[in-house]
Amino acid sequence: MPTTIASAAPAVDIASLAHHTGQTVTLRGWVYHLRSSGKVRFLVLRDGSGMAQGVLVKGRLPEDDFQQFERLTLESSVMLEGLVRAEPRAPGGYELEVTRVIPVQIAPEYPISPKEHGVAFLMDRRHLWLRSPRQQAILRIRDEVCRACRDFFHDRGFVLIDTPILTPTACEGTTSLFETNYLDRGKAYLSQSGQLYLEAAAMALGRVYCFGPTFRAEKSKTRRHLTEFWMVEAEAAFYTLEDIMQLAEALVRFVVLRVLEHQEPQLRLLERDTAPLAEVDGPFPRLSYGQALEELQRHGKDLAWGEDLGADEETVISQLFTRPVLVHRYPKEAKAFYMQPDPEDPRLALCVDMLAPEGYGEIVGGSQRLDDLEALLARIREHNLPQEPLEWYLDLRRYGSVPHSGFGMGIERLVAWICGLHHVRETIPFPRLIDRIYP
């Protein structure tokens, strides 16, 4: 139950403790750790901004407050009033000499200890797991990544376009969709990409991007897959494949450098070796599909022409370089219906995948879009897609069609790579996986 007793001292964040040396302040947060050696008691408090140690010395604070310590448990919420002072023995260099202890709510035995836990146990308690320093660091980096993406596009004149989440039909037809009832109008599907809508917006505003959740009902059970994930997608009129490759490269470089610049403490907490990240500050290697096949052959992996690169192949390719690699111009059979054929080799599509280094796989997929109405109609027929729900999309080729290109970047995969995580599930606050929708 919330306390009705308020502290007279000003409330401050732990992160700003150093600026309040010599002052009496109030910290408000949760108990992270408790230690006692009898008449001297230590309480490590976390408040979201950081952690600080409070010291309770018997006789130097009211006996009632000293005794309140006995009631506290891990993750109990509490307000501590005390004097801030520099203390080399304290973690962080500053501590609070506590003069008042005001419990807000006393927690029962907390299930997550600082010791080891299994993944399933932690995932079932994701709502509590978020409180751990590691998860906080990851979420702060995710926040930085998202803001960097928005800044990048805003700075280049791209307009944010929110594309619909409820859609009447598949964008690509290949992957399975989450289905839902749409009132009296039959089925609707959760968006698996904002691309087609973004193309419409690009014909209105020139350069656009979207940033939102994406849903894929694929039964993919790997470290790189979620059923609900976040994607930033860009689309620009008059952009060629070359333009979009440069844009995607610049975006990844911008985001990674920004995280290195602003989130160094978090990367250190995660024990991430930042040397591979700093590598992005230079041109990304490029490989055509044909060159990729040659490289694979050189490394003992024979792939038939026309086959898409699998996970093993992607790993081999990405390990050839220290920077993300752009693999472009795949056989069009391996790719989606809306891609422009390569004028120099019509068997190829003008598309690109960016593979992250260190085995993290594909983080960007993009292409120049098919802009000719008749060719697009032919491709739709080849892929056995229904034409009627795509009529609006075909209108974009009827009314002032222009060459245009775009790409999508998976936020969780990028964050996983930046943080050096083994699985994307830790990069999103509440992951949705093939067999998990709790909490």
Next chain:
RNA sequence: UCCCCGGUAGCUCAGCUGGUAGAGCGGGUGGCUGUUAACCACCUUGUCGGCGGUUCGAAUCCGUCCCGGGGAGCCA
């Protein structure tokens, strides 16, 4: 959907070729005036995932189902 691995105390795990269920951590009580995942003493904890089978006897062997983890395909 397919392949591999696992399920034993609140948590992390040990338990060998079948013979009465264990440790560490956590929790509780007491002690300690500077602790750093504190320390010391004592105490606390079980449908061994479910069901069926083999056996004198099953946590252990077999079958099956459930749940979890890792990977593949597909994709970001």
